[in-house]
């Protein structure tokens with residue numbers, strides 16, 4: 001794990017976990033992309049990788065003994081609770097615990113809380129017919145959940161619902177970072193539920209002093225996006241394009257009442273080396289082709305590098321971008337990364353690396369996946385493709 005305060009360039013170990021061979025990529029957008037194949041090939045024959053994470057069901061490597069945590073986020077009223085209810089009542093042979101997250105928000109009504117031995121606050125567990133559990137945890141984060149696990153026995157899976165106005169980035173980081181500290185939990189993925197009817201309005205909402213609104217952040221960091229309430233909208237094209245312009249990497253699955261194949265949202269391994277890379281057209285990469293984008297300050301930029309790369313040089317680029325705050329757009333606004341992913345071929349016999357990053361923290365994993373060229377996917381704000389490309393080349397030529 002590499003974060004500004006915890007690691008220097010020379011401390012990085014680019015082999016923090018070993019990766020087993022993966023299944024063929026299955027992209028939830030595949031059906032739709034198939035339909036659009038001809039059109040997209042004409043528009044843009046080049047393909048950009050999507051790290052739509054595909055489950056490795058064998059439970060391999062370092063997370064085998066750990067319990068996955070999937071963060072479910074989405075704007076107010078988008079369908080998060082509907083999704084949780086759906087998952088809880090489906091037959092899945094998993095003992096799932098649902099955590100209603102109040103991290104940092106302090107919004108739980110005091111009267112509904114019980115105080116645990118260690119001072120943490122949580123509601124009584126609600127046990128459901130199929131063995132699922134539901135509780136509400138306030139603050140104390142990972143520790144509180146682990147204490148609950150000690151009392152109730154291990155679950156197979158944890159779903160953590162953020163409040164509608166939460167920024168899922170820090171919540172995701174807590175679990176990701178804590179895994180490094182030997183936690184029993186690991187972050188599996190971030191699922192964002194979007195209200196198809198109001199998404200454009202939510203994504204446009206302005207915040208004081210140009211702050212990013214929550215809906216944008218939630219879409220930007222998503223590993224899978226549910227475009228929900230599609231029964232209420234006739235034309236989904238605009239909202240789909242808008243979402244994919246912001247996050248060109250996450251699959252977007254259209255849903256009614258949040259009904260989705262749960263295999264598309266659980267066991268993704270989106271934050272370790274097992275995330276499978278599949279391809280997706282660059283059609284919606286607004287920086288590359290000028291697709292209309294309502295808030296052009298947030299989007300996805302994909303950079304390509306031919307042939308094997310030298311990791312230590314690429315890392316200079318990441319650190320310039322993430323930690324040193326030296327990269328600006330043409331208008332002099334600081335580039336801000338919300339999510340970063342990269343597939344990095346090295347000179348054989350060195351392995352191909354996958355890089356995963358959230359905000360200013362990143363980590364590397366070896367993968368058995370093969371690739372000739374390097375691909376770097378940056379999702380964030382004030383990203384200027386040409387300027388980023390220049391910084392990348394400077395680092396690679398240094």
Ligand SMILES: Nc1nc2c(ncn2[C@@H]2O[C@H](COP(=O)(O)OP(=O)(O)OP(=O)(O)O)[C@@H](O)[C@H]2O)c(=O)[nH]1
Nearest residue numbers: 075076077078079080081082164228229256257258
């Ligand atoms: N028409 C329609 N209504 C839906 C759909 N999905 C959810 N709803 C309704 O939308 C309302 C809000 O859904 P919730 O699941 O409570 O949304 P939420 O994201 O948990 O809401 P907050 O917790 O307030 O942020 C409920 O009345 C749902 O029944 C859908 O696909 N179509």
